[in-house]
Amino acid sequence: MTATATDIPLLSIKAQNAALAEELKAAACRVLDSGAFILGPENKGFDAEFAAATGAKHALGVDSGTSALELALEAAGVGPGDEVIVPAFTFVATATAASVLGARPVFADVDPETLTLDPRSAERLITAKTKAIVPVHLFGHPADMDALGALAQARGITIVEDCAQSHLARYKGRPVGGFGAAAAYSFYPTKNLGAAGDAGALTTDSAEMRDRLLVLRNCGRSLGAAYQYERVGHNCRLDEIQAAILRVKLKHLPRWNDARRRVAALYREGLKGVPGLTLPPSGEGGTQPVFHLFTVRSSRRDALAEHLKSRGVGCGVYYPSPLHLSAAYASLGGRAGDCPESERACREVLSLPMFAELPDDAVARVIDAVRAFR
Numbered sequence: 208m209t210a211t212a213t214d215i216p217l218l219s220i221k222a223q224n225a226a227l228a229e230e231l232k233a234a235a236c237r238v239l240d241s242g243a244f245i246l247g248p249e250n251k252g253f254d255a256e257f258a259a260a261t262g263a264k265h266a267l268g269v270d271s272g273t274s275a276l277e278l279a280l281e282a283a284g285v286g287p288g289d290e291v292i293v294p295a296f297t298f299v300a301t302a303t304a305a306s307v308l309g310a311r312p313v314f315a316d317v318d319p320e321t322l323t324l325d326p327r328s329a330e331r332l333i334t335a336k337t338k339a340i341v342p343v344h345l346f347g348h349p350a351d352m353d354a355l356g357a358l359a360q361a362r363g364i365t366i367v368e369d370c371a372q373s374h375l376a377r378y379k380g381r382p383v384g385g386f387g388a389a390a391a392y393s394f395y396p397t398k399n400l401g402a403a404g405d406a407g408a409l410t411t412d413s414a415e416m417r418d419r420l421l422v423l424r425n426c427g428r429s430l431g432a433a434y435q436y437e438r439v440g441h442n443c444r445l446d447e448i449q450a451a452i453l454r455v456k457l458k459h460l461p462r463w464n465d466a467r468r469r470v471a472a473l474y475r476e477g478l479k480g481v482p483g484l485t486l487p488p489s490g491e492g493g494t495q496p497v498f499h500l501f502t503v504r505s506s507r508r509d510a511l512a513e514h515l516k517s518r519g520v521g522c523g524v525y526y527p528s529p530l531h532l533s534a535a536y537a538s539l540g541g542r543a544g545d546c547p548e549s550e551r552a553c554r555e556v557l558s559l560p561m562f563a564e565l566p567d568d569a570v571a572r573v574i575d576a577v578r579a580f581r
């Protein structure tokens with residue numbers, strides 16, 4: 208069967224943007240009319256509102272999640288000669304943030320159930336050069352912050368959380384993003400909170416860290432003195448138009464996350480007991496994932512993906528190759544077998560359609576399609 212016009216996309220922001228179209232246009236026009244395009248009132252408003260939403264003391268917008276990770280590590284003092292432990296199974300920006308600072312990313316394995324950084328693997332890789340650990344709350348599921356926090360604290364290692372896929376998720380009752388020196392967020396358009404282009408943010412509970420990040424974000428300029436440069440910085444500012452768009456969308460984020468959890472619950476119920484299929488963890492004991500993606504596992508992943516696509520069901524592989532085996536990091540000498548769970552995940556994962564506006568009948572079609580796979 209070939210795919211039809213009634214295809215179910217893996218991700219879609221169409222319905223979300225259509226529902227808010229008038230408000231989003233008004234927000235963009237407000238900025239155009241104001242003529243205040245750089246670090247103006249929309250940034251100020253967004254920073255305060257995002258801090259309140261995430262439970263952080265401070266938030267600051269930046270131009271992408273990648274920049275957020277880079278600035279957080281730089282502000283934490285990461286530089287040449289340092290090692291930064293990151294999961295082998297994540298988006299590449301988690302690791303390149305260390306590389307661009309001249310530090311070496313050290314790839315740890317992931318827990319087979321949550322697909323987040325395995326504290327035991329991280330512990331084995333700690334050396335005298337380890338400066339930071341970057342847990343990723345992958346697919347919206349919180350990493351094991353109790354174990355990772357204990358590990359880091361005992362050795363004076365900085366934690367920077369990669370919250371690019373986990374806006375407002377909770378770990379044992381506490382919001383993610385509050386377990387380290389800083390947290391990095393992405394607002395890539397299809398994220399749980401997405402801008403109309405590239406955007407990101409940092410959160411921290413430390414006023415000192417916030418000030419360092421503010422300086423680094425804005426060309427190294429001293430706070431309150433536009434043409435005094437206190438260190439070599441970057442231009443990673445968040446556009447006012449993106450800040451205005453994000454302010455409109457942020458109000459809806461808790462509801463959208465609830466809707467994602469509802470879709471996840473429907474999948475869980477409908478896919479229970481399917482032979483050979485492993486479902487993602489639902490979260491317990493106050494741990495609340497936000498299902499940026501709903502990622503199942505199958506040892507026959509490629510055949511399942513073909514089957515779903517032939518029935519008009521969108522699906523995707525996040526991620527097909529572990530970072531220690533990617534060409535970008537060949538010089539680090541990673542070998543097959545170094546991170547077996549990450550390698551297995553890359554062979555088995557398949558993400559099913561997931562977005563807040565996914566209708567129940569579409570979820571039912573996805574479930575039927577998966578169940579029909581032989």
Ligand SMILES: Cc1ncc(COP(=O)(O)O)c(C=O)c1O
Nearest residue numbers: 271272273298300371393394395
């Ligand atoms: C886990 C993770 N970290 C970092 C990033 C980088 O964010 P951005 O694309 O906004 O630079 C992403 C975005 O895809 C991500 O998924």
